[in-house]
Amino acid sequence: MASLSVCLCVCVWFFFFLEKNKTKHIKCLNAKKSRKGK
Numbered sequence: 001m002a003s004l005s006v007c008l009c010v011c012v013w014f015f016f017f018l019e020k021n022k023t024k025h026i027k028c029l030n031a032k033k034s035r036k037g038k
Helices: 002-037
Strands: none
Touching: none
């Protein structure tokens, strides 16, 4: 049972980490687009 909760915790943390990186990447792309527009 303990191993299951640990796996779940790791999965949630990993998902959160990926989402954070994705939003950072999208912001970077938007910044590049706005720079080209100027």
